[in-house]
Amino acid sequence: MTATSIGIEGALEALEKASGAKSLRAWMETHQDELLKALDGRRLNWTALCAWFAEVGLTNAKGEAPSVGCAKLLWNRVGKTLEARRQRHIEASAAADRLAEEKRAAREAVKEQQGEEEAGDAALRLRMEQADRAERYATSMREEVRGAHVKAAAQRQERANQQAATAPEREIEPSDPSEFITLDLPVVKGVSDRAYLPVDPKLPPVRKGEVNRITGIAWRYGDDLPGYPSKRNYEYEREWLRDVGLLLRHRHPTNLTMTPEEKFVMRSAKSRIPNLY
Incomplete structure (x- = not known):
């Protein structure tokens, strides 16, 4: 051939x-x-x-x-x-x-x-x-x-x-409401009631890039932070950044003690809500 x-x-x-x-x-x-x-x-x-x-x-x-x-x-x-x-x-x-x-x-x-x-x-x-x-x-x-x-x-x-x-x-079968847990969070001025809502421990954390099922917009500013409110209880990321940013500043007076993930969320919160702190 x-x-x-x-x-x-x-x-x-x-x-x-x-x-x-x-x-x-x-x-x-x-x-x-x-x-x-x-x-x-x-x-x-x-x-x-x-x-x-x-x-x-x-x-x-x-x-x-x-x-x-x-x-x-x-x-x-x-x-x-x-x-x-x-x-x-x-x-x-x-x-x-x-x-x-x-x-x-x-x-x-x-x-x-x-x-x-x-x-x-x-x-x-x-x-x-x-x-x-x-x-x-x-x-x-x-x-x-x-x-x-x-x-x-x-x-x-x-x-x-x-x-x-x-x-x-x-699809993940949701837990019974009686099995929900409440995070041990301090009461901080300016933090909304959404931050203190009970959460389903069976559901995985919300990841960066996942689509918000309510608004249809992808989450941009990092994953859920362990020990802090989940994005699952929020409609808009700006509200989540405000609450988590206030809780982060309450727990960490300086960024030096934060993890890289916490620093990223704190910087994002300052850029989106410059007059918050």
């Missing part, structure tokens, strides 16, 4: 497998038009989207959960790719129409030049070959578009099946 006799089918299959069912690019190529239509001109909330991407396991080319900047860049690239694909399809269809018209004109011209049979036959064959190539190209483009739609539908179904299969695993 020579190099020139080897087709590209194997290479295309390898590239298709490399993209992966969990590729964020593949998801965007499948759903970009649908998402833009649903938003109807509204801006995308990239923070919430990236949190969801991480939750469902969509990754970038490096297999990592995408950052906001990475997702925006990939979104723009996918938009250009889809637009180029649509333009190629339009150009291919237009070229096929033009060549089909030329083919018809060629037949008519040949009929008018019956006295020059050999030249007419050669011209006819050339134009018909060109028209046939254009028709084959247009057909292949239409098949590509249909194949993309079929693939997208299959990916949507597969994702729905995966989510349905894993949903019971992510």
Whole structure:
């Protein structure tokens, strides 16, 4: 087997497998038009989207959960790719129409030049070959578009099946209210009643990047701090930063005795609520 006799089918299959069912690019190529239509001109909330991407396991080319900047860049690239694909399809269809018209004109011209049979036959064959190539190209483009739609539908179904299969695993049976515990926290002026609410010890701590189920916005300023109020009792992160910041300052008159995680929350609280302390 020579190099020139080897087709590209194997290479295309390898590239298709490399993209992966969990590729964020593949998801965007499948759903970009649908998402833009649903938003109807509204801006995308990239923070919430990236949190969801991480939750469902969509990754970038490096297999990592995408950052906001990475997702925006990939979104723009996918938009250009889809637009180029649509333009190629339009150009291919237009070229096929033009060549089909030329083919018809060629037949008519040949009929008018019956006295020059050999030249007419050669011209006819050339134009018909060109028209046939254009028709084959247009057909292949239409098949590509249909194949993309079929693939997208299959990916949507597969994702729905995966989510349905894993949903019971992510659910945690809540504790009975009688099993809730109350944190041993000092009463500090300015701290809201939310800080002293009983908490379910069975629920895991809220992590940075998780989506707030009430607002749909991802938590930005660190994980829950052990021994301090959980974000689970708050709607907005600014309120949580205020309460935890006041409790941190009460426990630590100086940042020198704080853990790195506590220092991060304290700095975040000062930046969001500069007149609090």
